[in-house]
Amino acid sequence: MQDKLLITNIQRMCFHDGPGIRTTVFAKGCSLHCPWCSNPENINFKPEIYENGGKIGTYGEAYSADRLVDILMKDKNFWNGEGGVTFSGGEVLMQAVMLLDVLERLKEKRVHIAVETALFVPMENLKTVLDHVDYFIVDVKILNGEDCRKILGGDLELYKRNVQILYGSGKLKLFRIPCCPEYTFTEENRKRLVEFLKEYPSVPVQIFAIHNLGEKKYRSLDRPMWTSMGVEKDELELYCEELRGNGINAEVIDI
Ligand code: SF4
Numbered sequence: 396m397q398d399k400l401l402i403t404n405i406q407r408m409c410f411h412d413g414p415g416i417r418t419t420v421f422a423k424g425c426s427l428h429c430p431w432c433s434n435p436e437n438i439n440f441k442p443e444i445y446e447n448g449g450k451i452g453t454y455g456e457a458y459s460a461d462r463l464v465d466i467l468m469k470d471k472n473f474w475n476g477e478g479g480v481t482f483s484g485g486e487v488l489m490q491a492v493m494l495l496d497v498l499e500r501l502k503e504k505r506v507h508i509a510v511e512t513a514l515f516v517p518m519e520n521l522k523t524v525l526d527h528v529d530y531f532i533v534d535v536k537i538l539n540g541e542d543c544r545k546i547l548g549g550d551l552e553l554y555k556r557n558v559q560i561l562y563g564s565g566k567l568k569l570f571r572i573p574c575c576p577e578y579t580f581t582e583e584n585r586k587r588l589v590e591f592l593k594e595y596p597s598v599p600v601q602i603f604a605i606h607n608l609g610e611k612k613y614r615s616l617d618r619p620m621w622t623s624m625g626v627e628k629d630e631l632e633l634y635c636e637e638l639r640g641n642g643i644n645a646e647v648i649d650i
Contacts, residue, residue, distance in 0.1 A: 398459075398493065398496075399457035399458055399459050399460075399493060400420075400422065400457065400458050400460070400463060400490055400493045400494060400496075400497060401422065401423045401424065401440070401442070401455050401456070401457050401458075401490065402420055402421055402422050402423060402455070402456060402458055402463075403421045403422075403423045403434075403436050403437055403454050403455055403456075403485075404420075404421040405418065405419070405420050405421075405466065405467070406418070406419045406421070407470055407473070408473065409481065411648070411650065412481035412483065412509060412511060412532070413478075413479070413481045413507075413509030413511075413530050413532065413568075414477050414478065414479075414507070414509075414530065415474060415475060415476070415477030415478030415479065415507075416473050416474055416475060416477075416478040417474070417478045417479055417480065417481045417509065418467055418470045418473075418474075418479075418480050418481070419480075419481045419482075419483050420463070420467070420480065420481070420482050420483065420487075421434070421437055421483050421484060421485065422437070422482060422483070422484040422485045422486070422487035422489075422490055422494075423436070423437050423439070423440065423442070423454065423455040423484070423485050424437070424438070424439065424440035424441075424484070424485050424486065424489050424490065425437060425438045425484055425485040425486040425489070425513070426486050426489055426513070426515045426516055426548070426549065427486070427513055427515055427547045427548055427549050428547065428548050429536065429546075429547055429573075430546065430577075430578065430621040431573065431575050431578070431605045431621065431623055432609070433605075433606070433608035433609035433612075434484075434485065434609060434612070435609055435612050435613050435616055435618055435620075436454035436455075436612050436615075436616065437454075437484050437485035438485065440489070441455070442454065442455035442456070443455060443616060445612075445615040445616055446615060446617075447611065447614075447615040454616075460493075460496040460497045460500055461500075463497055464497060464500045464501060464504075467480050467501065467506075468504065468506075471504075471506070474506075474507070477507070478507065479506050479507030479508055479509065479529075480501060480506055480507070480508055480509070481508075481509040481510070481511060481532075482494065482508070482509070482510050482511070483510075483511040484511070484512075486512060486513055486515070486516060487510060487511075487512065488510065488512050488514070488516040488520045488521060488524065489516055489520065491516070491519075491520035491521075491523040491524050492523060494523075494524055495523055495524055495527065498524060498527035498528065499527060501527075502527050507529050507530070508527065508528050508529050508530070509528070509529065509530040509531070509532060510524070510528050510530075510531050510532070511532045511534075511571075512531065512532070512533055512534070513533075513534045513536070513549070513554075514533050514534070514554050514557045514558060514561070515547070515549035515550065515553060515554050515557075516553075516557065517553075518553070518556060518557060518560065521557050521560060521561065522560070525560075525561075525564055525566070528566060529566065530566065530568045530569075531561055531566050531567050531568060531569075532568065532569045532570075532571060533558065533561065533567060533569070533570055533571070534570075534571050534572070534573065535570050535571070535572050535588060535591065535592070535600075536549075536572075536573065536578075536579050537551075537578055537579060537584060538551065538584060538587035538588060538591055539551075539583065539584065539587065540552065542578075546578060558595070562595055562598070567595070567598055568598070568599075569598065569599055569600075569601065570592065570595070570598055570599070570600045570601070571600075571601045571602075571603070572588065572600065572601070572602045572603070573603060573605050574602055574603065574604050574605060574626045574631060574634075575604075575605040575623040575625075575626065576623070576624060576625070576626055577623060577624070580626055580630075580634075585634060585637075588638075589637065589638060589641050589643070592638065592641075592643045592645075593641055593642065593643065596642055596643065596644075598644075599644045599645070599646070600638060600643055600644065600645040600646070601645070601646055601647075601648045602631055602634065602635060602638075602645060602646070602647055602648070603631075603647065603648050603649065603650045604625060604626045604628070604631060605623050605625075605626075606625075606650075607620070607622045607623060607625075628647070631647045632647055635647050
């Protein structure tokens, strides 16, 4: 078993990944393959060679818990009490055992910890880290079981069970919906989203349009990139109103 966390990037001064100012760690490897993914370098679970404008490099480096915590703690003065560290991806919960090692050390230093997750992970992975995370941000995507499996490669029932566990823990702090007219923002899925979100009335929801980002990264991996026809801001605002009309605390954000 790998005893180090495989990551692709550590990004400082992040403002949208949880409360306050945060340092975000991007884990490599994801349990899904969303067509709109803007981080293709974070899908495969192994390091990958890339070529960018003649420069050859590797996406993915294994960090021991000690090394990663030492690097992260250098940012502590920027967090200003409210902020902290966010683990994102890829799907960081697919590396739950290695992550736990890091989280235990950060918690000893009283660091606020957030996790951004799509939550399509074995339930035991979630339970492994649950006690050590303060704040979960969870994506909501395709809510038709068959489409979810075919398009994303995810088991929707597993996702729903994980959401219930997280909700019961009081640590599910935010839902995020990436909107594209081809998959998540179809009429059918918009209705399913309303019904789903109504079950979790205390959890705020952020909705945002999918932009065709990550082009350079796709090119560097010599992989074709899917492009969305996009959603207009007006349409998002209208849908946001509909969510609010159903008692859901929603807002449109730019990512
Ligand atoms: S869950 Fe996120 S990282 Fe994984 S494939 Fe989908 S968009 Fe990419």
